[in-house]
Amino acid sequence: MLNKKRGWGQYLRENYDLYLFMLPGIIILIIFNYVPLYGLQLAFRNFSIRLGILGSEWVGLTHFIRFFNSANAWQIIGNTFTLSIYSLIAGFPVPIILALLLNSVPSRRFRKTVQTITYAPNFISVVVICGMILLFLSPRTGFVNMMLNGLGIETIHFMAKPTLFPHIYVWSGIWQAMGFSSIIYFAALSSISPELHEAATVDGATKFQRILHIDLPGILPTASILLILSFGSLMSLGFEKAFLLQNDMNLRASEIISTYVYKMGLVHNDMSFSTAIGLMNSVVNATLLIIVNSMARRLTGSSLW
Numbered sequence: 001m002l003n004k005k006r007g008w009g010q011y012l013r014e015n016y017d018l019y020l021f022m023l024p025g026i027i028i029l030i031i032f033n034y035v036p037l038y039g040l041q042l043a044f045r046n047f048s049i050r051l052g053i054l055g056s057e058w059v060g061l062t063h064f065i066r067f068f069n070s071a072n073a074w075q076i077i078g079n080t081f082t083l084s085i086y087s088l089i090a091g092f093p094v095p096i097i098l099a100l101l102l103n104s105v106p107s108r109r110f111r112k113t114v115q116t117i118t119y120a121p122n123f124i125s126v127v128v129i130c131g132m133i134l135l136f137l138s139p140r141t142g143f144v145n146m147m148l149n150g151l152g153i154e155t156i157h158f159m160a161k162p163t164l165f166p167h168i169y170v171w172s173g174i175w176q177a178m179g180f181s182s183i184i185y186f187a188a189l190s191s192i193s194p195e196l197h198e199a200a201t202v203d204g205a206t207k208f209q210r211i212l213h214i215d216l217p218g219i220l221p222t223a224s225i226l227l228i229l230s231f232g233s234l235m236s237l238g239f240e241k242a243f244l245l246q247n248d249m250n251l252r253a254s255e256i257i258s259t260y261v262y263k264m265g266l267v268h269n270d271m272s273f274s275t276a277i278g279l280m281n282s283v284v285n286a287t288l289l290i291i292v293n294s295m296a297r298r299l300t301g302s303s304l305w
Contacts, residue, residue: 043276056272063276072255080256080281083242084234086166091174092230096223098178099185100211118179130244133172134159159245162253169245169254184226185219192218224302232289235281257281 012019038053043063045056067073098118105111121129136142137158145155158164192214200210239258246254257277265274289304297303 040275040279042272043279045272047272047275059272063273064280066273067277067280075252076255076257076260079253080235080237080258083166083169083237083256086170087173087237088230088234090170091177092227094174094178095181096185096219099182099189099219100215102182103186103189103215104207104211115179115182118182120179121176122180124176126238126240127244129172129176130241133168133245137168157249159247160249162250165245165250165253169241173241184222188219188222189215220300221302224296224300225304228289228293228296228304231292232285234288235284 041053042056044058044060045053046059047053047056102111102114105114124132136144139145139155139157144158149155158168196214197210200214205213235257237256237258239262242254242256243259243262246259261274261277261281264270264277293303293305
């Protein structure tokens, strides 16, 4: 620990080897996280490849105003916000519930089997997951529609209905990620002292009461940190899955900020406009992160800083 009387110079001389170990990570962080910030000025310029970034015309907030005045701006923001909130509300409790249930199962073999089965989807690529979704929900060859037809229900064109897209997007994501996301909660549960459960059992507490009064408070700090991080990326939905499941018929519900940025930046070659939209999205995420972190610190005492 640093002794203020010795000063930073002597402290660094005595511990220079530790800072040398940190140096590669700091360099990588600067190169890949801070140097690219130079390109953010594209959002305030009419970028021209011929003129370069600094030579391009400065236009201020023109691209931001253009986006918010466009006909589909609020629909895109609404779709992004809807899918994000839906994913958070529906998906955040599932790994916690899975971890609590499996932690209470006495059979070690059964617990390991279920963990393996629930972990497996996380290692399937997004492209394969989307292919499976399209195949299973196909109106002609999909087994879901075959089952519905067998029950006397007419064929449903799942991917052609904008109202069904949020449910397909969110619940397929929960299925894919719930097992892997529960690992952190298993680690938190393993740190809870068994003596607490033994004492509660002696006092006549049921298994549900032990989960409610021992396990849940034990993982609450971990859940608070993960919730804060989730809010920090609330508006940053995965581009790949939305883009791969997108078609002309569900575009009204599937067009989100990341897919719109891709189309405007790379398809229509409007780099400045797409950069402005991406910057706006990042500012919203940073604002939400600061607000939720402050609220969590006041309510639970756990926060990122």
